[in-house]
Structures are given as structure tokens and as C-alpha cells.
Amino acid sequence: MDPDTNKPNGQAAQALEKIVRVRQARRNKFYLREERITLSHGSGGKATHNLIEGIFAPAFANPLLDRMDDAATFTTGAGTQRLAFTTDTYVVSPLFFPGGDIGKLAVHGTINDLAMAGAEPLYLSAGFILEEGFPIADLRNIVASMAAAAREAGVMIVTGDTKVVQRGKADGLFINTSGIGLVRAPGTLGQDQLQPGDQVLLSGPIGDHGIAIMLAREALDIENDIQSDSAPLHTLVASILEAAKQNVHCLKDPTRGGVATALNEMAIASEIAIVLEEGAIAVRPQVRGACEILGLDPLTIANEGKLVAVVAPAAAEAVLQAMRAHPLGREAAIIGSVQAEPRSMVFVHTDIGGKRVLDMLVGDPLPRIC
Template sequence: MSREEQVLARIEKARRRRPKVREERITLAHGAGGKATHTLIEAVFVDAFRNPELERLEDGAALAIDGARLAFTTDSYVVSPLFFPGGDIGDLAVNGTVNDLAMCGARPLHLSCGFILEEGFAVADLQRIVASMAAAAAAAGVQIVTGDTKVVERGKADGCFVTTAGVGVRERDLALSAAGARPGDRVLVSGPIGDHGVTIMLARGELDISADLVSDTAPLHGIAAALLDAGGGGVRCLRDATRGGVATICNEVATASQVAVVLDEAAVPVRPVVTGASEMLGIDPLYVACEGRFVAVVAPDRADAALAALRAHPLGEDAAIIGTIADDPPGMVLLKTAFGGTRIVDMLVGDPLPRIC
């Protein structure tokens, strides 16, 4: 057995183990979207709440109630700083929940919002966040119809945390799932990756870099609908590339479908400033979060039409086909590098950029 085959065998053996949280305390890695997050979710939450819909591990639940096809999702936002170039925690919360519904193939309708506020938080900042949420909801065509507010003692939170939930209607009879990828399918991304994560890092002032870069936070239901109209039943899966970035999404697809995802490094759209900042941080842009980009897996005979639909939308002019689905090695993501080699793109344990969403 070659060295490469030995490495692949060890990785596959590790993945087959029953998920188990080995740490005695929760760490930041458990909330970062990588291996530690997946282990926590599967070993604690899925194990306790087990049901077929939850076990799909999609961005939202696809529900059928009295003949109506609905999607339901929830998410929490703890971004630091609260205000950053291109957005803030308010529009991030609205767009993030709208996007999770869109990835289920749904038209978003209604949202709830919950606030956890720290004693001493400025009312003016709260009003600014709420105004941002209202504007984002209006732009996305959704209504915030219910909510909750809690205040905790000074030092018990970081100013403001927001939780949103959303419901939408699935108007197309499609079964979108990370488990639906098939050999020969194409992997598409809707635009340049990593803008949000790098914007947050620059906003924290931890890097001595000045760059004309803003978060890509945006509602994706419009561009997702355009893709679904063009791709029809050939669209296998949609996932927005938030925590863990494109690399984590591709690993989720590879594992759920037991296929290989083969990416072409030269085809992945990345802005030069994101590449430069990522190099300074020692990370790969493939792992950097987006808040207005998604990954789609599309049948080969519908890929060109899907790409054209993405590029025709204002949010997708730089969309690209970045890879293909193969049958071997199952459960793995491989990257064809610009130097002509191939390397494994595994899921990280944690996230090199904490508190980004």
C-alpha cells in the first residue's frame, strides 16, 4: 500500500468511528463549523433529538404540513465586531436565515428574532441594529413577525447576541440534499469566496492591512431561484458557505454522498486582497467564511445553464464551475493545485477565524 493510500485509509477509518465528544468542556472549536462542531452536533444533539429530518443535517428542515411544502430554520449570531464594513449583526442575522431557507429551495416568508442584551449596551447601537434588520427584511421581502428580548448582567455577554428563525414555502418539487451528489456532477460557486471572514478580521484591527473590502452579506433567495429555474431537477444540492467556507461544504457533500469532490484551484474565484490576507494568516481561502455565496452541485447536462443563470444575476457575475464529483476516493475532497499536484482538503477541527458570524 502506497503512503497516499495509507493516509486515505486512516482518514476513512477515523470518519467511520461513532461521533463522541472527548472534551469535558465546550471550547471555541465546538462552535466553529469544523470537525469539532460536527462531532458535537451528532454526538449530543442528533443523538438526543433523533428523527429522520434532523438526521439529514441540512441547512433547514423540509416539512410537509397538510399538503404545504415548507422549510424551517434557525440560527444564532455572535459576530465580533457588531458593526463592520458592508454590514452589521442585524442584517447578517436576517440574510443568514433567509439564505438557509433559500438553500432548502424555499421562498422565505416570515422570521422571528431574539435578542440577548448585556447590561450597559448602548440603546443607540441597539436601534442601529434593529433598523438594519428592518431594512434587510424589507429588501428580502420578508416580515419579522415575532421575537423575544432578554437582558443579562454586565460581563455575561458580549453586548448583543441575535437569534433568528424563519419559515418559507418550497414551491418547487425538488429534493435538495448534500447526499444527492453523483459522479459526473459539477460543483459551482456563486461568486468570490472569503470576503466576509477577511473583512471581519480587518475590522478587528488585528492585521496591519488597509483594504477596500466589504462583507458579502446578502440575501441569496433571488439568485438561488434563478439557478433552480435554469437547473431544474439537475440541481442536487445548495449550501451557503458560511462557517468553515467552501472546503467544509465540499467535505459535507463528499461524506453525505460518499463521493469524491475534486476541486480545481485555478477555477476558484478569490479576490487578491483575500488571498493576501489569508497568506498572512497562514490559512487557505477555501476555509474562510462567506455570507453571500453558496455552493451548488448540478448535473453535468445542466451545469452550463446553471452557470449562465448565476452570472446573469447581480450577485453572481463572478460565479464559476470549480470542480467535479468523482466516485473515488469516496468521502474525500481533493484539490488540483496550480502547480500541477493534488492535495487533500480535509475538514478543519475548528475555525482559524472565530466569532465571524
């Protein structure tokens, strides 16, 4: 077995060859032209990918990183134990918002990145950057929220760090969380694993989190009851894996950049095309209305409690029923399929009978949403 890819050596060589080919394709697609960092570089969309491909990926290149999945997976010891490892940093503004806060978001986000690797989350770290003058009462509430979220999800925060910077050198509080988990998925999951014929499933309505943050931050005069969908998805993933056995090819939570960016990442990595049915993609009326007023596409809006599952066609119905039987997947639907050509493209069949190209997020209409 190859320690980096968890595949027999012959298959590992083929996998690495594909990774090299896909990385070359990505370099042709993404260009870092800016001379200074902009807010768009944190959007999760094209500018973020330009930054990653232009700076980080070449410097840190290795077989684990080059797959560009939500978490790295690897074997330990004699190769019998598979682990997943991930990290994320949270800079959301405001710190408290309908449906959650930065602490709850940090715990859920890292749990979900581990879950997308087919892993059972076990342990988290928590790093805090505090600005001088930050209210102790707010910190106490955020830490209590983190503790409750971890306890409810069955994970432990086992290590951490705290730094304080001068007033004006940060925006109140930033949190970094890392996590490690035990991989339960029987096969290899990843955005480079999609195959023609696969079915694309979505666990529920999209756009709730990003719009909740936007309305809370800007105090827009729009009547709504939109709340963040922040939630830990590992138990939903466990249900999916049980129903599909070895027929799950990719799991991804569409956070920054939304469903559009997540699917484009899969299409590029797997060198396939994805075709969506617009009418199958659920958007709450309040979210759709806010997006229309603000000129936003729900498919590019961040989510924190939804996932996209790409599964073999034979398993699609069983996975759909398993998702709908779970509290976090009651509104799940099959929203599209995978086809061979044209490579690295995502399309949407619209409700009016047309067909449009769905690109990943360009720019950043909603900065600092996670």
C-alpha cells in the first residue's frame, strides 16, 4: 500500500499521474495577477483559487495536499489505521448572528471538513487571537458556545493557544480550529473520484448561512426570519456511508463560494462535467427573495450545515432515503448528474428550458461570512 494515497502502488502511480495532469489544468485556469491581497482572495471562489495555485500549492506541493480536499487523509503505523486531518480559521462578522456565533461555527466547520473525508471526528484544537479591549463577557459566551457544540457533537477540544494583539490590530476575535478524525469510509473519497453516470445529491435548501450573516451585518430593512444553518454533519455522513457502502465517490460541504464553487472544484479535479436541474435545488423563499433584492445567486452563497454527495447511480435512491430519514437531510434531493464531456464544466438546466454555464464565485459579494 502507498502511505500517501492508501492505494496499491500501481494504482497510486496512476493517481499521482492524474493529480499532476489536473494540477497543470488548474494552473491554466487560475492566474494570480494582483500585486496585493484583496477581500476576494478570501471568498473561496476564483480569487482564492488563484491565490492557492499561485502561492501556496507550488511551495507546499505533496501528494496529500495536491488533492485539495477538505481534509488530508493518511495511514499510520502499519497502514491499518486511516486518519483525517484538517484546519480552518474563522473571521466571521458579526461574531453573533441569527442561528449561531463564531464559536459554534468554528466547531461545526472543522467537524464537517473531517466528515467530508468520511471520518468520525475525534479531537479538536482551538486557537484564539484576541484584540485588546475585547469584552470578557462576549469571550465567555463564545467559549461556552464552543464547548456546548463540541459536547453535543461528541468531540473534545484537547489543546489550544491564545494570543492578544494591540487595539486596532484585529477585529475583536479570530478563531482557528484544527481537527483529527478516524476515517470510516470503506473506499477513497475525494473531488477527483467522480465518474460519468454518478448522481449528485444535496442535503437541503441552500444560502441560509450567507444571507443570515449579510442581513445581520448590514442591518438591511428586509423582513425575514433567516437563520444560519450551522450544524455538525458527521452523523448524516455516517448514514450516507451505511446506505451506500463503497458507492460514495465524493462528499463536500459547500461553504465559501457555495454549491457553484464546490461543484466546479469537483469538475476540475475529476476532469468531468456536472449537469444540474435548477428546479431540484431547494432555496427557501426568504433566501431567494433576499438574493433577488441584493442581486446575488443562491448557488454562490455559503452554507454551514449542508453537504453535496456524489454517488454511483446504483446507490442514489438508497442514499437519498437515508438522507431524508436524518434530521439534517429531510429536504434532500437528487439535483444533477455527472457526464464525461465537456471536461471541467458545470451546467444548469434552467426552469425555463434553457441551459447555462455555472462558474465558481467571482469576486466577494459577502466577505467574512465564516
